[in-house]
Amino acid sequence: RVMAAEWGYSPTNGPDVWARLFPQAGGARQSPVDICTSIASSDSNLEMKKLTFAYESQSDLRILNTGHGWKVEAPQSGSRLEGGPLGEDIYQLEQFHCHWGETSAEGSEHTVDGRAYAGELHLVHWNTTKYQSFAEAAQHPDGLAVLGVFFDVGNESNDEIEKIVSTLSEIKFKGQFTDIPDVIDPTTFLPSGLGYWTYLGSLTTPPCNECVIWIVYKEPITVTEEQVTYH
Ligand SMILES: CC#CCOc1ccc(CNS(N)(=O)=O)cc1
Numbered sequence: 001r002v003m004a005a006e007w008g009y010s011p012t013n014g015p016d017v018w019a020r021l022f023p024q025a026g027g028a029r030q031s032p033v034d035i036c037t038s039i040a041s042s043d044s045n046l047e048m049k050k051l052t053f054a055y056e057s058q059s060d061l062r063i064l065n066t067g068h069g070w071k072v073e074a075p076q077s078g079s080r081l082e083g084g085p086l087g088e089d090i091y092q093l094e095q096f097h098c099h100w101g102e103t104s105a106e107g108s109e110h111t112v113d114g115r116a117y118a119g120e121l122h123l124v125h126w127n128t129t130k131y132q133s134f135a136e137a138a139q140h141p142d143g144l145a146v147l148g149v150f151f152d153v154g155n156e157s158n159d160e161i162e163k164i165v166s167t168l169s170e171i172k173f174k175g176q177f178t179d180i181p182d183v184i185d186p187t188t189f190l191p192s193g194l195g196y197w198t199y200l201g202s203l204t205t206p207p208c209n210e211c212v213i214w215i216v217y218k219e220p221i222t223v224t225e226e227q228v229t230y231h
């Protein structure tokens with residue numbers, strides 16, 4: 001059948017047929033992957049070059065219903081992500097968004113030894129040392145760096161996530177957006193334990209560009225069931 005107009009996750013427009021419209025989806029370094037902890041090698045170089053990040057608190061951020069979740073546009077010229085697997089380049093925050101599922105038993109894009117988490121937050125950065133724009137960076141193998149943080153469902157709610165999901169009732173439909181009234185500090189999304197897995201991959205959704213250096217934190221953050229299931 002001809003590809004449905006919009007890509008999605010159904011049998012007729014899902015990942016198995018994305019490559020028809022988005023050739024990179026058929027590439028050799030596609031994300032997400034299952035992280036097999038037994039074969040992940042620890043790289044002494046990474047331990048030497050500590051991954052460092054610095055974010056500003058931002059107000060007046062806009063949140064969008066993408067049709068596949070929510071996305072906060074957060075271009076931050078003052079933000080910096082560097083070190084670890086990123087060589088000498090500096091990466092700047094562009095946006096962050098979330099993936100979750102129908103139940104809290106699934107929803108993350110990456111899995112760890114076959115185990116899915118309730119959701120996954122992605123902080124998308126681009127290489128401002130080498131490229132002039134996000135769109136240009138997304139055309140290069142070292143163009144983007146995405147921090148992935150798993151969500152575990154528990155009894156504590158995450159205050160920063162609450163600032164975001166409390167606005168979702170205003171953007172029930174794809175394409176709608178609204179302003180987030182609170183100040184958001186992306187640093188608070190990160191777990192306390194800073195151990196991570198890293199690999200060279202791609203955008204996990206179309207156009208699936210193979211331009212992402214993935215950094216997936218080992219420690220999940222805890223959110224409540226409410227915070228990852230929307231009515
Ligand atoms: C090239 C291009 C483009 C559009 O920008 C994006 C940005 C992020 C994403 C989501 N990718 S993910 N889930 O790997 O962060 C998809 C398209």
Ligand SMILES: [Zn+2]
Nearest residue numbers: 097099122204
């Ligand atoms: Zn994502």
